[in-house]
Amino acid sequence: MYSKAIVHIFFTTIKNFNKPVSTLFILLLSLSAIAQEDTLRSRKLDEVEVRSKYLHDISRLPESSGTYLWAGKKSEVINLGATDANISEKTGRQIFAKVPGVFVYDMDGSGNQMNISTRGLDPHRGWEFNIRRNGAITNSDMYGYPASHYSIPMEAVDRIELVRGTGSLQYGAQFGGMLNYVGKSPDSIRAISFENITSVGSYGLLSTYMSLSGTAGKFQYLTYYNKRVSDGYRDNGDTDFDAQTFLLIYNASDKVKIKTELSRSNYIYHIPGALTDAQFEANPRQSTRSRNYFNPEIYVPSLQVDWKVGSNIRVTLLTSAVLGNRNSVMFDRPANTEDAIDPVTLEYAPRQVDIDGFNSYTAELRLLHTYPFFNKPSSLAGGVQVFDNDLHRRQQGKGTTGTDFDLTITDPVFGRDMHFKSKNIAFFLENKFQITNAWSITPGLRYESGQSKMTGVISYYDPQEVPNTINHTYPLLGITSHYAVINNRASIYAGWSQAYRPVIFKDLVPGSVYEQIDKTMQDAEGYNLEAGFRGNTRYLRWDVGAFYLRYNNRIGSQAMYDDTNQFYLFKTNIGNSITKGAEIFVECVVPISTIVSLSAFTSTALLDGRYTDASIRSGNDNVDISGNKLESVPDVITRNGITFRAGLASISFLYGYVSKTFADPLNTIEPSPNGAVGIVPSYGLLDINSTFMINDLFTVRANLNNVTNKQYFTKRPTFYPGPGVWPSDGRSITLTLGIKL
Numbered sequence: 001m002y003s004k005a006i007v008h009i010f011f012t013t014i015k016n017f018n019k020p021v022s023t024l025f026i027l028l029l030s031l032s033a034i035a036q037e038d039t040l041r042s043r044k045l046d047e048v049e050v051r052s053k054y055l056h057d058i059s060r061l062p063e064s065s066g067t068y069l070w071a072g073k074k075s076e077v078i079n080l081g082a083t084d085a086n087i088s089e090k091t092g093r094q095i096f097a098k099v100p101g102v103f104v105y106d107m108d109g110s111g112n113q114m115n116i117s118t119r120g121l122d123p124h125r126g127w128e129f130n131i132r133r134n135g136a137i138t139n140s141d142m143y144g145y146p147a148s149h150y151s152i153p154m155e156a157v158d159r160i161e162l163v164r165g166t167g168s169l170q171y172g173a174q175f176g177g178m179l180n181y182v183g184k185s186p187d188s189i190r191a192i193s194f195e196n197i198t199s200v201g202s203y204g205l206l207s208t209y210m211s212l213s214g215t216a217g218k219f220q221y222l223t224y225y226n227k228r229v230s231d232g233y234r235d236n237g238d239t240d241f242d243a244q245t246f247l248l249i250y251n252a253s254d255k256v257k258i259k260t261e262l263s264r265s266n267y268i269y270h271i272p273g274a275l276t277d278a279q280f281e282a283n284p285r286q287s288t289r290s291r292n293y294f295n296p297e298i299y300v301p302s303l304q305v306d307w308k309v310g311s312n313i314r315v316t317l318l319t320s321a322v323l324g325n326r327n328s329v330m331f332d333r334p335a336n337t338e339d340a341i342d343p344v345t346l347e348y349a350p351r352q353v354d355i356d357g358f359n360s361y362t363a364e365l366r367l368l369h370t371y372p373f374f375n376k377p378s379s380l381a382g383g384v385q386v387f388d389n390d391l392h393r394r395q396q397g398k399g400t401t402g403t404d405f406d407l408t409i410t411d412p413v414f415g416r417d418m419h420f421k422s423k424n425i426a427f428f429l430e431n432k433f434q435i436t437n438a439w440s441i442t443p444g445l446r447y448e449s450g451q452s453k454m455t456g457v458i459s460y461y462d463p464q465e466v467p468n469t470i471n472h473t474y475p476l477l478g479i480t481s482h483y484a485v486i487n488n489r490a491s492i493y494a495g496w497s498q499a500y501r502p503v504i505f506k507d508l509v510p511g512s513v514y515e516q517i518d519k520t521m522q523d524a525e526g527y528n529l530e531a532g533f534r535g536n537t538r539y540l541r542w543d544v545g546a547f548y549l550r551y552n553n554r555i556g557s558q559a560m561y562d563d564t565n566q567f568y569l570f571k572t573n574i575g576n577s578i579t580k581g582a583e584i585f586v587e588c589v590v591p592i593s594t595i596v597s598l599s600a601f602t603s604t605a606l607l608d609g610r611y612t613d614a615s616i617r618s619g620n621d622n623v624d625i626s627g628n629k630l631e632s633v634p635d636v637i638t639r640n641g642i643t644f645r646a647g648l649a650s651i652s653f654l655y656g657y658v659s660k661t662f663a664d665p666l667n668t669i670e671p672s673p674n675g676a677v678g679i680v681p682s683y684g685l686l687d688i689n690s691t692f693m694i695n696d697l698f699t700v701r702a703n704l705n706n707v708t709n710k711q712y713f714t715k716r717p718t719f720y721p722g723p724g725v726w727p728s729d730g731r732s733i734t735l736t737l738g739i740k741l
Contacts, residue, residue: 072480084689101605120579120609165528201734204231274724335724353397424450490535518572575614609633676723
């Protein structure tokens, strides 16, 4: 009866989601009754409970786990179950608060997508990271469009693993490193268990996450459904989001485990449009567009086999795919161009329809072998990774003159109809040599070999000039080192690793008939160098380090003239850049009594990102920008907080500050009339978050975001969702009730 009731509630809540108030009361009353019934009918089970006196929401990866080596690498693990952050809306500055230097780009509606970067890299949908869900790659097309359009609900995530750029040899050659969202595990004790997390909040926010999981013999399963709707902070900024997953694990033996998972995320975001600086000052919540929409619907299937070959050898085979579309329908004009009804036709102008189709397939075979070397335990990690991707891009379709989300085209021919097909194979190898009991060295290499071919039609371009082929052949080297001190409570680490970023689809498509593409354009390449000192004692945790990131062959446009002295834009490699800085995390926990504690932390990054040996077009000429600051790289990113814990309750105060940044390589100070360039002002934000665990069944969370109602923006984008000012959210409140049965 208990299991049937849970299943009934799961599907009834989904069916009646559009009746939030009544459904929420029915849900609470039903669950309360079930909880009482379960108490009366309970059976005594053997279980192990682990409690920590001080609950930490940040930790580090071990030296190795599964088929991965982490020794000597800078890493962070965010334990979402221990944080007070606003997870229903994926508030990045709160979730990544204790990771120094995370730049959060707020532009896509609350809760839709995570746009972050580190060390001065581009934050657009995290496309400088190798982004994974339970180890499976979610970047839409690593060689054509590396953004991650898949959007996992944070309610489904147990922890977030972040490995900086020195992880590029094992995961992929991205400068940013690896970002892995690890989902919650199935209930290992019961055949069926239920979890519900429901949030309500400002600006029409209503979100519900429901999960069923359990174990039956050798099988384990987990499935969830998440639905979130919001009117948005700005006019015409509403969102309708849903996501699902089904995970099945078969424990064939104590040596073999097979796991298959299918995840989907989908949302329609009503894009309110960019503002000019004058419009932002007058009313940051206003909208300049009412007919623009964005819709990524993404499926991520995966199959993983884990095999313990022996006591010292582990093998993992993981195959996965990213399938789906990135759709948009927009009146794509500058912020100072009004989208109005034509007095002659009495209709709006036709909108532009763009559809990207993703067909990205990955297979990864990995091995970790532990063996004695001069009487010390050493470890070898290696493997092979294969990609086969086909990105079908259809752009500049003539859409309707309507106002709703409609991908209908009135002309069957798209202005751009193209394919970008990539095949790539990579071999990687790292070996940890344990030199002494305290000191280890881990050299490694990665060899990438592949090719991307662009074909298709661009209506305004010479058909003979469209096809393009980019070869990717890179031997990459790296080395890390780890030295344990203070009775293994602290360590000194250092690492250097080469990386590269392929020329992507966007770079190879001319924006107009007046632009030409350099057929010899080079992939970006460079390296990460880092060193630091980290550790923990009973009351103190820290990770203090420095980094140096060289990024060569940046891409931009230069002014050129043909044989007849006609001006044209030439998209090519414009120069290099260097970003260097310090990353500081220190947290102190002070016990007040056996159940009460007070903790304080600082998470601060000091950054200096600049162009070197670079020139770019300014008007009809090229100018030297060597020494200019990189776009969206602030001098200071600092987040500081205090948490008070008493028993099962906690309250956190978080203050973050981001200094001003430039929006273009020319470091333009005065804003342009359409808001596309100019200074992005500094901003400071205060958040108050709290959690109260009533008992093992119920958890209540309250989040007061941007307490002072600071009006701010984080970036002036150069492409999607349009150049100009994109205001971030003002003050809001979110209330969450979590239930586990």
